[in-house]
Amino acid sequence: MAGVGSDSGASAETTYRSARVPLLLPTWLMIGVFLVLPVALMAVYSFLTKEMRGGVIWDFSLAAYDQFFVHRGLFGDEPPTLEWTYISVFGRSIIQAAIATVLCLLIGFPTAWFIATRPPETRGVWLFLVTVPYWVNLLIRTVSLRFLIRENGPLNDALMGAGVISEPLALINTDFAVQLGLFYSYLPFMVLPIYAAVERYNFTWSEAAADLYATRWVTLREIVLPIVRPGIVAGCLLVFIPSLGAFLAPNLLGGAKNFMIGSLIEEQFKKSLGNWPFGAAVSMILMSLVLILLMIYARSAARQEAR
Amino acid sequence: MTNAVDIRKVTKVFGTFTALHGVSLSIRDNEFFTLLGPSGCGKTTLLRLMAGFEEVSGGEILLFGQNIASLEPNLRPVNTVFQQYALFPHMSVIDNVAFGLKMKGWTLPKRRARAGEMLEMVHLSDFADRLPTQLSGGQQQRVALARALAPQPKVLLLDEPLSALDLKLRQAMRMELKQLQQGTGITFIFVTHDQEEALTMSNRIAVMSAGRVQQIGTPREIYETPVNRFVADFIGETNLLEVEVAAIAGDQAEVILPGGQRVTCSSATTEKGRHHLSVRPERVTLGTVGSGMQAVVEQVVYLGTDLQVLVRLDGGTAMQVRIQNAARTEVPSPGTRVGLTLEEGAARLLAD
Ligand SMILES: Nc1ncnc2c1ncn2[C@@H]1O[C@H](COP(=O)(O)OP(=O)(O)OP(=O)(O)O)[C@@H](O)[C@H]1O
Ligand SMILES: [Mg+2]
Numbered sequence: 001m002a003g004v005g006s007d008s009g010a011s012a013e014t015t016y017r018s019a020r021v022p023l024l025l026p027t028w029l030m031i032g033v034f035l036v037l038p039v040a041l042m043a044v045y046s047f048l049t050k051e052m053r054g055g056v057i058w059d060f061s062l063a064a065y066d067q068f069f070v071h072r073g074l075f076g077d078e079p080p081t082l083e084w085t086y087i088s089v090f091g092r093s094i095i096q097a098a099i100a101t102v103l104c105l106l107i108g109f110p111t112a113w114f115i116a117t118r119p120p121e122t123r124g125v126w127l128f129l130v131t132v133p134y135w136v137n138l139l140i141r142t143v144s145l146r147f148l149i150r151e152n153g154p155l156n157d158a159l160m161g162a163g164v165i166s167e168p169l170a171l172i173n174t175d176f177a178v179q180l181g182l183f184y185s186y187l188p189f190m191v192l193p194i195y196a197a198v199e200r201y202n203f204t205w206s207e208a209a210a211d212l213y214a215t216r217w218v219t220l221r222e223i224v225l226p227i228v229r230p231g232i233v234a235g236c237l238l239v240f241i242p243s244l245g246a247f248l249a250p251n252l253l254g255g256a257k258n259f260m261i262g263s264l265i266e267e268q269f270k271k272s273l274g275n276w277p278f279g280a281a282v283s284m285i286l287m288s289l290v291l292i293l294l295m296i297y298a299r300s301a302a303r304q305e306a307r
Numbered sequence: 308m309t310n311a312v313d314i315r316k317v318t319k320v321f322g323t324f325t326a327l328h329g330v331s332l333s334i335r336d337n338e339f340f341t342l343l344g345p346s347g348c349g350k351t352t353l354l355r356l357m358a359g360f361e362e363v364s365g366g367e368i369l370l371f372g373q374n375i376a377s378l379e380p381n382l383r384p385v386n387t388v389f390q391q392y393a394l395f396p397h398m399s400v401i402d403n404v405a406f407g408l409k410m411k412g413w414t415l416p417k418r419r420a421r422a423g424e425m426l427e428m429v430h431l432s433d434f435a436d437r438l439p440t441q442l443s444g445g446q447q448q449r450v451a452l453a454r455a456l457a458p459q460p461k462v463l464l465l466d467e468p469l470s471a472l473d474l475k476l477r478q479a480m481r482m483e484l485k486q487l488q489q490g491t492g493i494t495f496i497f498v499t500h501d502q503e504e505a506l507t508m509s510n511r512i513a514v515m516s517a518g519r520v521q522q523i524g525t526p527r528e529i530y531e532t533p534v535n536r537f538v539a540d541f542i543g544e545t546n547l548l549e550v551e552v553a554a555i556a557g558d559q560a561e562v563i564l565p566g567g568q569r570v571t572c573s574s575a576t577t578e579k580g581r582h583h584l585s586v587r588p589e590r591v592t593l594g595t596v597g598s599g600m601q602a603v604v605e606q607v608v609y610l611g612t613d614l615q616v617l618v619r620l621d622g623g624t625a626m627q628v629r630i631q632n633a634a635r636t637e638v639p640s641p642g643t644r645v646g647l648t649l650e651e652g653a654a655r656l657l658a659d
Contacts, residue, residue, distance in 0.1 A: 202393070204389060204391060204393040205393055205395060205396075207358075207360050207380070207387075207389075207393065208387070208389060208393040208394075208395070209381075209395075209406070210359075210360075210379070210380040210381045211358055211380055211381070211385070211386055211387045211455075212381075212386065212406050212407035212410055212454070212455075212458065213381045213382075213407060213410035213411055213458070214381055214406075214410050215381055218410065223395060226397045227395075227396060227397055
């Protein structure tokens with residue numbers, strides 16, 4: 001009997017193996033056309049020469065990376081030093097994205113927890129409410145936010161009407177406004193994965209911990225957080241990475257001095273002002289940075305697994 | 308001596324549903340006490356009230372004389388073996404077992420050593436570094452037991468801890484649990500719906516049904532002198548015959564059996580009238596026609612150590628009789644007429 005069973009199992013496996021290539025073809029095509037090709041194009045473009053009216057000239061050049069990293073003075077005749085302009089844009093972007101991630105986590109975790117602990121019938125309604133704003137295009141939502149918080153917009157009117165403030169708050173074109181935009185744009189990406197993790201959390205584990213003398217706080221730290229950690233990590237990545245490359249929020253809410261990587265890249269591809277190879281190079285640098293961060297995380301997760 | 312646990316008129320209401328109706332019972336220190344009852348009768352609910360995961364709707368629970376109503380679960384010197392194990396999925400087996408000790412502030416080497424001993428006790432030393440998901444259901448149950456015992460609670464609550472084990476292991480674990488309880492002196496409150504488990508392990512049993520305690524007593528008391536139909540029917544096998552009470556005095560009654568014979572038996576009721584008589588099948592002897600209750604053998608079922616003889620009384624009532632499958636046992640064949648006589652203590656008159 002056992003022999004027959006394992007036989008049929010093996011034959012099923014070979015059946016699937018021989019069918020694997022044709023079955024996976026659509027997936028490979030999708031990945032090839034929509035992922036590998038654009039990234040490869042970007043990589044190639046970053047090593048080409050810029051064409052003054054936008055576009056590229058097919059001549060190999062390191063000018064884009066040189067512009068990013070090396071400073072040679074206004075006329076290019078000083079001894080080369082490290083160029084800080086773009087690195088500081090990266091630094092500011094990372095800080096902004098990190099703050100947005102922390103804010104989303106602080107609000108998103110309790111929200112997800114709240115939804116996951118409602119009776120199953122009502123959870124759907126709460127999830128629906130979280131996602132409703134996303135039926136409206138991100139651009140429109142960001143513009144609306146700009147309208148809401150501008151000097152004589154509804155927010156300032158309401159606050160002054162209530163007597164909380166006497167002068168309108170200058171919110172627009174500040175880091176605060178950028179934060180608000182990022183937070184508002186990406187909050188659901190934090191809530192949904194954490195919700196999925198908490199929903200699978202078995203509350204008997206908390207009871208068992210309490211039964212074994214753990215306080216609520218210790219239970220949260222030693223039992224709840226480690227178990228739902230994959231959801232938290234997924235949420236943080238889903239907020240941090242798009243925040244890092246965001247350009248709508250910084251452009252529309254932050255103004256010129258609250259520039260982020262996304263705006264820098266976007267600018268390079270505008271018709272006449274642009275520098276395509278430089279835009280491509282900045283994108284490649286951003287992508288490498290994200291990949292390195294992800295690899296560091298994967299390493300530490302694997303090490304913890306092996307412990 | 309103060310009782311380990313005193314439960315006084317405890318009521319538990321979930322929304323509109325009353326899960327416990329004024330339950331009262333006292334559990335002595337060092338006792339192996341069993342809550343026995345069918346599924347849904349409120350056993351787990353009662354345990355959860357003692358552990359502190361639910362609040363009582365009425366009544367009070369005392370632990371060694373102290374009212375624990377306001378005590379959070381983590382402050383109660385009570386540990387639980389959960390019905391669904393509830394092992395921490397992200398911790399190895401040994402870390403699970405050591406968790407309670409860690410919370411009590413034991414140092415790492417001390418709690419490792421103690422957790423190791425506990426695992427040895429449940430024969431799982433080789434599995435110390437596995438994750439709970441890499442264990443079978445029975446092994447997980449033993450880890451749950453070790454985890455709850457490690458901090459040496461004053462009272463251990465066990466919610467059907469043997470239900471996932473196979474028969475052999477279950478029987479072995481019964482003996483081990485019993486010895487463990489006697490060795491450690493911890494009060495065990497054991498929940499089960501398996502009457503055999505309850506009878507073999509317990510000092511005393513509380514039989515529950517539909518949120519009420521039906522009877523509390525030693526296994527012998529519960530089996531031999533059940534107070535009502537539910538208990539007689541739930542514990543062991545029995546024949547319930549409807550009989551007319553001829554006379555009643557104290558806890559003795561004279562009843563008229565089907566066929567007109569009069570017998571005296573112990574009684575759980577003091578009212579005359581028609582009542583049910585419980586007749587244990589192993590206390591009935593098959594005799595020759597003319598003595599006792601007249602009946603016809605309908606079927607004989609072979610059970611290995613016993614034979615189950617299904618008979619029909621002349622009045623039409625069906626009964627079963629157990630006879631031992633000894634070498635010289637005469638096996639009656641279906642269709643033969645027999646007379647049934649009741650041995651001493653075979654019958655008990657029940658309250659409804
Ligand atoms: N949180 C709750 N909300 C509503 N009803 C509940 C709740 N917990 C238990 N009940 C009900 O209370 C009754 C007793 O449940 P309990 O879990 O105590 O049964 P049990 O005796 O342990 O049964 P089993 O042997 O199946 O484990 C059941 O009818 C159950 O549906
Ligand atoms: Mg139960």
